[in-house]
Amino acid sequence: xxxxxxxRRLLATAAGxxxxxxxxxALGWVGGALGPRLVEPAGELVRRGEAGRRRAGAATVTAxxxxxxxxxxxxxxxxxxxxxxxxxxxxxxxxxxxDLLRIHVENGLPAETSVHWHGVALRNDMDGVPxxxxxxxxxxxxxxxxxxxxxxxxxxxxxxxxxxLDRGLYGVVVIDDPDEPGGFDAExxxxxxxxVDGTGRTPDQVLASLAEMAEHMRHGGHGGHGGHGGHGGGMxxxxxxxxxxxxxxxxxxxxxxxxxxxxxxxxxxxxGWRVRIRLVNxxxxxxxxxxxxxxxxxxxxxxxxxxxxxxxxxxxxGMGERADVTVDLGDGxxxxxxxxxxxxxxxxAVVRTxxxxxxxxxxxxxxxxxxMALASTLRAAExxxxxxxxxxxxxxxxxxxxxxxxxxxxxxxxxxxxxxLLVCSxxxxxxxxxxxxxxFHPMHVHGHTFAITGGGARKDTVIVVPNQGIDVDLDATNxxxxxxxxxxxxxxxxxxxxxxxxxx
Ligand code: C2O
Ligand code: CU
Numbered sequence: 461x462x463x464x465x466x467x468r469r470l471l472a473t474a475a476g477x478x479x480x481x482x483x484x485x486a487l488g489w490v491g492g493a494l495g496p497r498l499v500e501p502a503g504e505l506v507r508r509g510e511a512g513r514r515r516a517g518a519a520t521v522t523a524x525x526x527x528x529x530x531x532x533x534x535x536x537x538x539x540x541x542x543x544x545x546x547x548x549x550x551x552x553x554x555x556x557x558x559d560l561l562r563i564h565v566e567n568g569l570p571a572e573t574s575v576h577w578h579g580v581a582l583r584n585d586m587d588g589v590p591x592x593x594x595x596x597x598x599x600x601x602x603x604x605x606x607x608x609x610x611x612x613x614x615x616x617x618x619x620x621x622x623x624x625l626d627r628g629l630y631g632v633v634v635i636d637d638p639d640e641p642g643g644f645d646a647e648x649x650x651x652x653x654x655x656v657d658g659t660g661r662t663p664d665q666v667l668a669s670l671a672e673m674a675e676h677m678r679h680g681g682h683g684g685h686g687g688h689g690g691h692g693g694g695m696x697x698x699x700x701x702x703x704x705x706x707x708x709x710x711x712x713x714x715x716x717x718x719x720x721x722x723x724x725x726x727x728x729x730x731x732g733w734r735v736r737i738r739l740v741n742x743x744x745x746x747x748x749x750x751x752x753x754x755x756x757x758x759x760x761x762x763x764x765x766x767x768x769x770x771x772x773x774x775x776x777x778g779m780g781e782r783a784d785v786t787v788d789l790g791d792g793x794x795x796x797x798x799x800x801x802x803x804x805x806x807x808x809a810v811v812r813t814x815x816x817x818x819x820x821x822x823x824x825x826x827x828x829x830x831x832m833a834l835a836s837t838l839r840a841a842e843x844x845x846x847x848x849x850x851x852x853x854x855x856x857x858x859x860x861x862x863x864x865x866x867x868x869x870x871x872x873x874x875x876x877x878x879x880x881l882l883v884c885s886x887x888x889x890x891x892x893x894x895x896x897x898x899x900f901h902p903m904h905v906h907g908h909t910f911a912i913t914g915g916g917a918r919k920d921t922v923i924v925v926p927n928q929g930i931d932v933d934l935d936a937t938n939x940x941x942x943x944x945x946x947x948x949x950x951x952x953x954x955x956x957x958x959x960x961x962x963x964x
Pocket of ligand 2: 900901946951956
């Protein structure tokens with residue numbers, strides 16, 4: 461998930477710049493000798509945008525992240541992995557809207573890394589995409605991210621380097637709204653994940669085996685031991701009635717706040733409490749259906765932005781999606797269940813306000829199959845509704861690809877062969893997402909919060925199911941070079957990414 465430097469563009473700039481080895485050409489945002497001039501991630505326009513974001517008298521919130529190899533206890537199983545701290549998720553970062561965040565990263569990994577601030581409409585040069593907005597942070601190297609977070613909400617951070625997200629490298633960013641009434645008795649941050657690292661394969665090996673299996677099949681093989689490659693025998697089973705093809709990898713564990721379902725975390729409250737739960741799907745290849753047994757959920761926000769409050773029994777979250785839900789707690793012990801959609805297994809946290817036995821780790825609660833919130837059915841709250849306006853520009857992204865060979869494409873091509881989607885500052889831009897594959901794709905746009913057309917929810921990540929087209933609109937008000945990609949990390953690595961490029 462790095463390398464925006466396309467081969468074609470690299471050749472073009474190498475020729476065009478005639479030996480002027482600037483950071484610019486190294487980062488690849490010069491569109492080539494003949495290409496359009498693009499906004500520079502660290503240029504004047506971006507600096508000006510940041511100045512406009514800054515609130516007078518805003519606080520500076522500082523934090524340190526030290527990605528490093530660790531041994532984690534998932535609640536029984538001990539795994540070797542990479543994480544931002546000695547536990548997973550990484551440190552919770554919290555600031556108020558308009559504050560400046562200053563995060564020092566010290567790379568203790570034996571590999572290059574980066575940190576991306578998923579969902580935050582920040583200055584482009586702090587977006588954390590190696591090859592596009594910065595150089596990678598070398599093993600042993602340091603980097604400081606410094607940006608204003610303009611919009612309140614639930615966000616998260618993770619590397620934008622290869623498939624590192626599928627290790628333990630993720631954490632949550634909460635941006636508080638100084639004007640929000642609040643009134644919650646408690647707030648719980650709940651992070652969902654699919655886990656494989658340290659169980660005999662690393663995510664890099666998973667990716668390699670997906671590619672190899674394709675190679676093997678092409679030469680007349682049978683993908684026989686595919687059970688561990690994720691597919692093979694799994695291919696038929698990893699299907700969801702809602703999503704179609706639901707994933708490429710059958711994970712041994714699904715985690716809630718870093719714990720397997722047999723050893724769940726307990727969230728403690730009192731009967732009658734009103735609690736806000738901030739749900740984050742940090743998984744690489746798994747959507748989750750989430751419910752709290754014996755309770756109704758009121759969905760108040762998706763991807764940080766408010767929606768018309770909607771009562772449901774369950775909510776579906778694709779990779780990279782977040783939701784804030786409010787619950788009024790009953791008396792007893794309950795299961796906050798995150799079922800891996802279309803896969804076998806679930807994550808669990810226990811919610812306890814009184815005596816009683818929580819539901820067993822493997823029981824699928826009835827709530828999961830009742831009224832379900834899908835982002836596509838939620839409405840934006842009035843204050844954040846994107847005003848209706850005809851688009852100045854429409855870009856169509858046809859999503860396709862398959863397991864054999866393992867290749868995922870936008871408009872028929874993989875990332876290194878795709879020309880950027882050009883936009884100009886101030887335009888209303890429509891992205892027409894059309895899924896012509898048999899799997900779902902949670903499509904994510906960096907640096908912007910789009911709106912599902914027709915008054916739909918404001919989001920930065922939206923599930924597109926097979927044979928579906930979904931239109932999203934955004935106002936191009938954050939100049940720079942931004943990624944648009946599938947948040948299935950294996951799909952992104954196998955090509956399903958494109959650059960949304962502001963022209964200078
Ligand atoms: Cu969480 Cu490029 O994404
Ligand atoms: Cu995908």
